[in-house]
Amino acid sequence: MWTLLSNPHRFLAFARWAVPIAYGLGTIIFAASLYRGLWQVPPDEMQGGDIIRGMFIHVPSAWLCMGLYVGLAVASFVWFVWRHELADVAARAIAPIGASYTLLCLVTGSIWGKPTWGTWWVWDDPRIMSVLVLFFLFIGYIALRSALETRQRAARAGAILAMVGILNVPIIRFSVDIWASLHQGPSVIRAEGPAMAAVYMTPLLFSFLGQILIVSAMVITLMRAEIFTQQADRMLARRLGGQ
Amino acid sequence: MKSAPIHYAFRQALVEAWAGGAGLLLPVGFFGGTVVLVPFSLGDSSALLATAGPGVLWLALALASLVTLERVFQADLQDGALDLWIQEDNLISLIAAVKILAHFIVSGLPLVLLTPLIGLMFQIPAEATVTAMAVYGFGGVSFFLWGGVAAALSASIARAGLLIAVIALPFYLPTMIFGSLAILEDGAGTSDLFLLASTLFALGVAPPFMGAALRLAAD
Numbered sequence: 001m002w003t004l005l006s007n008p009h010r011f012l013a014f015a016r017w018a019v020p021i022a023y024g025l026g027t028i029i030f031a032a033s034l035y036r037g038l039w040q041v042p043p044d045e046m047q048g049g050d051i052i053r054g055m056f057i058h059v060p061s062a063w064l065c066m067g068l069y070v071g072l073a074v075a076s077f078v079w080f081v082w083r084h085e086l087a088d089v090a091a092r093a094i095a096p097i098g099a100s101y102t103l104l105c106l107v108t109g110s111i112w113g114k115p116t117w118g119t120w121w122v123w124d125d126p127r128i129m130s131v132l133v134l135f136f137l138f139i140g141y142i143a144l145r146s147a148l149e150t151r152q153r154a155a156r157a158g159a160i161l162a163m164v165g166i167l168n169v170p171i172i173r174f175s176v177d178i179w180a181s182l183h184q185g186p187s188v189i190r191a192e193g194p195a196m197a198a199v200y201m202t203p204l205l206f207s208f209l210g211q212i213l214i215v216s217a218m219v220i221t222l223m224r225a226e227i228f229t230q231q232a233d234r235m236l237a238r239r240l241g242g243q
Numbered sequence: 244m245k246s247a248p249i250h251y252a253f254r255q256a257l258v259e260a261w262a263g264g265a266g267l268l269l270p271v272g273f274f275g276g277t278v279v280l281v282p283f284s285l286g287d288s289s290a291l292l293a294t295a296g297p298g299v300l301w302l303a304l305a306l307a308s309l310v311t312l313e314r315v316f317q318a319d320l321q322d323g324a325l326d327l328w329i330q331e332d333n334l335i336s337l338i339a340a341v342k343i344l345a346h347f348i349v350s351g352l353p354l355v356l357l358t359p360l361i362g363l364m365f366q367i368p369a370e371a372t373v374t375a376m377a378v379y380g381f382g383g384v385s386f387f388l389w390g391g392v393a394a395a396l397s398a399s400i401a402r403a404g405l406l407i408a409v410i411a412l413p414f415y416l417p418t419m420i421f422g423s424l425a426i427l428e429d430g431a432g433t434s435d436l437f438l439l440a441s442t443l444f445a446l447g448v449a450p451p452f453m454g455a456a457l458r459l460a461a462d
Contacts, residue, residue, distance in 0.1 A: 129416075133413045133416055136409070136412060136413040137413050139409060140409050140410040140411075140412075140413065143406055143409050143410070144396060144397065144406065144410055147397065147400050147403070147406055148399070148400065153399070153459060153462075156459045157396050157397075157456065157459055160396060160452055160455050160456050160459070161396060161410065163452070164392055164414070164448070164449075164452050165413075165414075167448060168413070168414055168417070171417045171441060171444065172413070172416050172417055174417070175416060175417035175420040175421060175437070175441075176416070176420065178420065178421075178424065178434070178437070179420045179424070
């Protein structure tokens with residue numbers, strides 16, 4: 001399937017029907033899970049009552065921003081090794097969406113932290129720190145790409161940076177784990193409690209599924225826009241060349 | 244593989260630092276100036292300076308690595324040395340590593356040498372000073388290596404100073420954490436070993452990526 005889609009024309013044909021389906025299906029699933037999560041699920045006393053409802057946005061955004069960085073690195077690797085143009089188009093499309101999702105994760109986490117932990121921000125929680133670093137990795141990637149003039153250079157430099165980044169992510173995660181284990185502040189009293197009840201788990205997973213579909217649709221939309229831009233550039237160049 | 248270009252690159256990096264400006268005086272002046280500012284920004288309570296001092300210097304070392312990185316590869320790109328170095332397989336990675344090492348000797352090592360004096364001024368205990376020197380010496384190399392990757396990636400970009408900082412800072416985090424924990428633990432924990440491990444990791448991983456980035460810059 002992947003080799004089939006690596007052809008831009010076949011990819012465009014696939015995107016034409018895949019994007020609306022993914023958007024539609026994703027919106028329906030996401031809206032249904034939000035309705036269940038916001039209105040039907042009982043408040044959870046251990047997690048601070050109604051604030052548990054923020055989970056249906058926050059937790060999928062955390063999973064997604066990590067997944068998007070892995071996707072960025074994989075696309076970069078594929079481009080770097082096989083020079084598939086579409087892989088670079090994908091990497092370029094993933095970056096801004098990934099950055100937005102890390103920001104969403106940080107903001108919703110902060111809002112959740114205020115009533116449950118008693119503070120907007122802590123420095124000794126490894127999950128906050130890894131997502132924050134992920135945000136800076138995305139920002140660095142976007143900044144580097146936009147500073148380089150030609151597309152080819154931007155693609156190469158971006159691919160190198162994304163590959164170094166993914167190699168460092170486990171080490172960063174390990175280091176912030178160590179940092180947190182030595183700095184158990186009094187603010188972080190997390191009642192882990194029993195494993196999550198199914199009444200929360202089901203809408204959470206459906207929300208995740210819905211957001212995966214929406215994010216994929218967004219990425220493919222940006223990829224399409226990029227391919228169209230390249231085609232327009234080529235047409236313009238031909239026109240200017242007098243053909 | 245010829246070793247002459249590597250020797251040459253190393254010597255040239257040192258000579259340039261010595262000739263183009265005030266030599267060692269410049270980094271020593273930078274760290275000296277930073278140290279003078281610390282008591283005025285944190286307050287001059289000696290207990291606070293003794294505990295916060297090593298960490299502040301650690302941060303100063305990280306920032307010092309970024310200040311001058313912009314120039315490390317740009318001159319070689321402009322005078323064509325890069326074009327010669329990329330002719331041979333793998334040579335460029337070694338040369339990049341050697342140049343970064345020379346850069347560390349010029350702008351990082353002065354801090355290590357200044358540490359006993361600063362420790363005296365901040366009333367840091369002698370053992371803590373020794374730990375801090377070891378941390379600056381070993382951990383600093385990894386700052387300069389990751390910064391070198393960012394500098395190599397932006398070698399063809401004019402005025403890349405801030406960009407280098409934005410790209411490199413996330414990679415500084417593990418070294419930063421292990422180093423400051425090693426200073427806090429003062430030899431009692433395992434963070435010094437993690438610091439060494441992360442520096443060795445940087446030594447192994449950063450040069451090939453610097454090489455790849457410099458090939459891109461020279462194209």
